[in-house]
Amino acid sequence: MGNFNFSIDLPVRSEWANVDLLRTSVQNCFTAIFSDIEGCHSLAMVTGELIENAIKYGDWTASDEQRFRLRVWGEGRSAHISVENPVRSSDTNAEEVMKTLGWMRSFPSAIEAYRAKLLEIAAADRDPGNSKLGLVRIAYEGNCLLSAALDRGVLRVQAELTV
Amino acid sequence: MQGLTVGDLRIEALDAPPAVQLLWKGKSNERHPGEALAPYFREVLAAAGTRNLPVELHFEKLEHFNSSTITSIIQLIQDSRARSIKLVLVYDQALKWQKLSFDALRVFAKDELLELRSA
Numbered sequence: 001m002g003n004f005n006f007s008i009d010l011p012v013r014s015e016w017a018n019v020d021l022l023r024t025s026v027q028n029c030f031t032a033i034f035s036d037i038e039g040c041h042s043l044a045m046v047t048g049e050l051i052e053n054a055i056k057y058g059d060w061t062a063s064d065e066q067r068f069r070l071r072v073w074g075e076g077r078s079a080h081i082s083v084e085n086p087v088r089s090s091d092t093n094a095e096e097v098m099k100t101l102g103w104m105r106s107f108p109s110a111i112e113a114y115r116a117k118l119l120e121i122a123a124a125d126r127d128p129g130n131s132k133l134g135l136v137r138i139a140y141e142g143n144c145l146l147s148a149a150l151d152r153g154v155l156r157v158q159a160e161l162t163v
Numbered sequence: 164m165q166g167l168t169v170g171d172l173r174i175e176a177l178d179a180p181p182a183v184q185l186l187w188k189g190k191s192n193e194r195h196p197g198e199a200l201a202p203y204f205r206e207v208l209a210a211a212g213t214r215n216l217p218v219e220l221h222f223e224k225l226e227h228f229n230s231s232t233i234t235s236i237i238q239l240i241q242d243s244r245a246r247s248i249k250l251v252l253v254y255d256q257a258l259k260w261q262k263l264s265f266d267a268l269r270v271f272a273k274d275e276l277l278e279l280r281s282a
Contacts, residue, residue: 020171020192023227038259041227045260048192049230056194115270122237122271134230141263 007073014055014066014085023048026072039163043079046142046159047072049134050083053157057093057130058085074163082158087150093130094155097148100132104139104146114140164210169199176207182219182251183211191228200235208239208246217249222261223282233264237271244276256281 008029012018027044031037047070054068068085087094107113117136124131135157138144144159164176164183172191177184185207193199211218220236222228236252243250254265265279272279 016194019229020190023192041260045227048227052194052229052231111267114267118233118237118267118270121234122241131234133234137230137233140267141260 005075008071009073010070011065011067012051012070014058014060014068016055019048019051019055022051022070036163042142043072043081043161046081046138046144046161049138049142050081050157050159053097053134054083054085057087057091058155059088059091059153060086061088062086077163079161079163080158081144081161082156084154084156086153087155089153094148094150096130096132097135097155097157098150100135101146101148104136110136110140110143164207167199167203169193169196172196174203180214180216182217183207183214184219184221186221187225190226191232193229194231196229196232197235197238200232201238204235204239204242208243208248211248212246217251218243219251219253221253221282222265223253223255225261227260228264236268240268240271240277244274247276249276249278251278251280253280253282 012022023044026047027040030040030043034040051070058068060066068083071082073080104113107116114136117133121131121133135146138159139146142159142161144161146159148155148157164178166176167174170193171189173188175186177186207218240250252265252268254261256262269279271277
């Protein structure tokens with residue numbers, strides 16, 4: 001992919017069908033602009049995994065407007081994908097996201113963290129549910145740097161990819 | 164052996180000795196893919212075990228799968244090994260996402276009961 005500047009900022013209804021609609025929209029949009037099909041697939045995968053987490057673990061009980069915020073933007077050779085969703089104050093998911101990011105940083109590389117997560121899932125008796133495999137996949141397969149912040153009941157998870 | 168359709172995913176089953184072949188097509192993007200895949204995989208393993216055949220999963224035509232689907236595949240790897248049924252995962256190495264996903268699954272290829280093969 002060459003240098004680019006763009007920005008997409010969308011309030012999205014928290015409905016599962018929107019995961020694939022947005023994932024494929026990002027993929028199609030970038031494929032129309034850039035020739036690197038694999039890079040576009042990677043951006044789309046990252047978008048899909050972040051949105052899945054927002055819908056699964058966001059707090060959609062309190063708000064009348066059940067929407068999360070998706071931002072995709074690029075500057076120079078960096079692409080950023082950010083998803084923001086409300087979280088309940090008593091919910092431990094945001095803390096688990098932070099812990100997972102710290103756990104990933106304890107490995108020398110993303111592939112080693114990913115392999116460790118696969119083995120952890122295999123060692124669980126049954127479907128571990130909230131395994132955070134998606135986040136580890138983003139770092140490994142998407143080759144992204146991940147960050148997260150919790151501010152006034154909103155969790156923002158952001159992926160940055162140098163292209 | 165019956166196939167399976169779950170949302171945008173279609174799995175075609177080919178009873179083609181010397182293996183039971185499952186051809187994955189479309190996209191596996193369900194919220195809880197394991198709810199459909201786990202019981203289906205149990206049936207597949209039972210059928211393959213009865214006939215002493217390996218199971219081959221072909222992903223070459225698959226467009227996308229989410230991380231929950233990867234979890235289901237890991238559970239299939241564990242279950243097939245527990246039943247001593249050989250499992251072969253066939254993917255398209257020319258697709259970067261498939262190469263990355265399946266190369267990482269080689270962490271489970273510690274004996275002859277699991278083979279990862281690029282098409």
